Amino acid sequence: MFLEKYIMPKMMMDSYRDVTPELLCDLGIKLLICDIDNTLVTYDDPEPTDELRVWFRDMNDAGITVAFVSNNHEERVTKFNESLGYIAHYDSGKPKIGKILETIKSAGATVKTTALLGDQLLTDACAANRAGIYPIIVPPIKDKTNLFFKSKRLIEKPYVKKFKRLHAK
Ligand SMILES: [Mg+2]
Numbered sequence: 001m002f003l004e005k006y007i008m009p010k011m012m013m014d015s016y017r018d019v020t021p022e023l024l025c026d027l028g029i030k031l032l033i034c035d036i037d038n039t040l041v042t043y044d045d046p047e048p049t050d051e052l053r054v055w056f057r058d059m060n061d062a063g064i065t066v067a068f069v070s071n072n073h074e075e076r077v078t079k080f081n082e083s084l085g086y087i088a089h090y091d092s093g094k095p096k097i098g099k100i101l102e103t104i105k106s107a108g109a110t111v112k113t114t115a116l117l118g119d120q121l122l123t124d125a126c127a128a129n130r131a132g133i134y135p136i137i138v139p140p141i142k143d144k145t146n147l148f149f150k151s152k153r154l155i156e157k158p159y160v161k162k163f164k165r166l167h168a169k
Contacts, residue, residue: 021062035118
């Protein structure tokens, strides 16, 4: 189906915690572009959790650059990144790819050495596929329950199912 080639991830994990430096190094990934909301923290966490800070540090220790490309607004993204100082873009409009390409350039990476970690097929996986980078999807930590979000999840559902069927071991 038309949508499929744009929104199918290459990898689905249960949590960002399962995305390890070893796993990324095996894939040749040097730049990990992260969505923030519902991928790394809930909408209610203004700053990274302690556990997340350890995960960032482990990534950096392994030579992996972490960056943020978020569709959320300036205040949210700036506050979240304040103590980290990573490359960070707000109002990115994913599935648009402008901020992703900008991040790759400023990090000195290439599309081949970049992955995107997110929680949504229609924005995160789609942007990654359009940019030609490696899409990794995790389930949302705590989803909003309004109709807009519910309908997005409804659209995603058959693709998540199909991914799991294709990759069942
Ligand atoms: Mg998200």
